[in-house]
Amino acid sequence: xxxxxxxxxxxxxxxxxxxxxxxxxxxxxxxxxxxxxxxxxxxxxxxxxxxxxxxxxxxxxxxxxxxxxxxxxxxxxxxxxxxxxxxxxxxxxxxxxxxxxxxxxxxxxxxxxxxxxxxxxxxxxxxxxxxxxxxxxxxxxxxxxxxxxxxxxxxxxxxxxxxxxxxxxxxxxxxxxxxxxxxxxxx
Amino acid sequence: xxxxxxxxxxxxxxxxxxxxxxxxxxxxxxxxxxxxxxxxxxxxxxxxxxxxxxxxxxxxxxxxxxxxxxxxxxxxxxxxxxxxxxxxxxxxxxxxxxxxxxxxxxxxxxxxxxxxxxxxxxxxxxxxxxxxxxxxxxxxxxxxxxxxxxxxxxxxxxxxxxxxxxxxxxxxxxxxxxxxxxxxxxx
DNA sequence: ATCATATTGTACCATACGGTACAGGCGGTC
DNA sequence: GACCGCCTGTACCGTATGGTACAATATGAT
Numbered sequence: 001x002x003x004x005x006x007x008x009x010x011x012x013x014x015x016x017x018x019x020x021x022x023x024x025x026x027x028x029x030x031x032x033x034x035x036x037x038x039x040x041x042x043x044x045x046x047x048x049x050x051x052x053x054x055x056x057x058x059x060x061x062x063x064x065x066x067x068x069x070x071x072x073x074x075x076x077x078x079x080x081x082x083x084x085x086x087x088x089x090x091x092x093x094x095x096x097x098x099x100x101x102x103x104x105x106x107x108x109x110x111x112x113x114x115x116x117x118x119x120x121x122x123x124x125x126x127x128x129x130x131x132x133x134x135x136x137x138x139x140x141x142x143x144x145x146x147x148x149x150x151x152x153x154x155x156x157x158x159x160x161x162x163x164x165x166x167x168x169x170x171x172x173x174x175x176x177x178x179x180x181x182x183x184x185x186x187x
Numbered sequence: 188x189x190x191x192x193x194x195x196x197x198x199x200x201x202x203x204x205x206x207x208x209x210x211x212x213x214x215x216x217x218x219x220x221x222x223x224x225x226x227x228x229x230x231x232x233x234x235x236x237x238x239x240x241x242x243x244x245x246x247x248x249x250x251x252x253x254x255x256x257x258x259x260x261x262x263x264x265x266x267x268x269x270x271x272x273x274x275x276x277x278x279x280x281x282x283x284x285x286x287x288x289x290x291x292x293x294x295x296x297x298x299x300x301x302x303x304x305x306x307x308x309x310x311x312x313x314x315x316x317x318x319x320x321x322x323x324x325x326x327x328x329x330x331x332x333x334x335x336x337x338x339x340x341x342x343x344x345x346x347x348x349x350x351x352x353x354x355x356x357x358x359x360x361x362x363x364x365x366x367x368x369x370x371x372x373x374x
Numbered sequence: 375a376t377c378a379t380a381t382t383g384t385a386c387c388a389t390a391c392g393g394t395a396c397a398g399g400c401g402g403t404c
Numbered sequence: 405g406a407c408c409g410c411c412t413g414t415a416c417c418g419t420a421t422g423g424t425a426c427a428a429t430a431t432g433a434t
Contacts, residue, residue: 021295024208024211103294109208119351122350148360155343156340160342164309172335173335176332
């Protein structure tokens, strides 16, 4: 039997701390508390400290989206991949009860620390969705526009849901976009 | 001649600190640095410390939006008020170079500290825009839907613009919404 | 059973944090 | 010029911060 906590097991726990408190607000004491790991273990797994923890968390999130959302959008049948995107996103963000770590990091000066990862997370999402739309018959320009709007809209809905403490906002936003992507693009 | 800094003069400076670093990241030393005021003066103006500074900043932002955006949306001719909203928002957020303080506070646990102010900022915006649309001839349900989508979309565009370091995203989002609000609501 | 390695708890470090105390400086007013 | 009240700089407080050092413990392979 292996140890209770390997490095990979602890990353989702750290992710939740960063998600709730932001980078600056996530003190090591908070992280030790919610992982049950002392500083010793933490710095054994992440010799680079908080910075490396955040980097691992971002890579973990990025990997999930790449696997569950982006790759299907690029490679699978467009309709199915887009349907899976709605499902995946709704699941991942717990129907609006959860916030986007990458989006949160993007807003303050934490962005500068992880600029490349953060930018890539969003541009790859937009590009993959655009590709799926194009393969689904959308003209390139409208596809790019719609993809950008959907990804931005999801972020905005998460902000709004949390700000107003009304998770229904998120579901309504997803529903609107779902409907719009099913129709032909507007002139 | 009066002193260089009155309380009101310093609020926009503090606002910029909170905007760039978030609540947790805005240390008093950063605030003293970018205001030029020592702790003595700062605590003279804001006896409640950081909490009161943030509250003053939020009230300042809220006041600006109430005056420049919400009130016109509620009271003035809908078309003109909405046009002014696009102008005002583009100015305020410096065409995507600036981030929304209230949105940033909403994402981490800073929200819990200022929950009422944050929620009200967004709900009042949505409600005012919905009213303007209704007065402009939109059916109530579609107006509410569109208003929510626009306010969320603006937040999302700000996140995306900063995340990808591409301010053009913001302009494109505003353009899309502007166009859509000019048309009749979709079925 | 031995042993190297992986993991952990504890104590400690310098620094930065938010906040307080307070003595003085400065401006106006009489 | 004396006075008063607003403003400010400085020194200081206890605590928490991110990070390090290291001895002690567990673990797995032989």
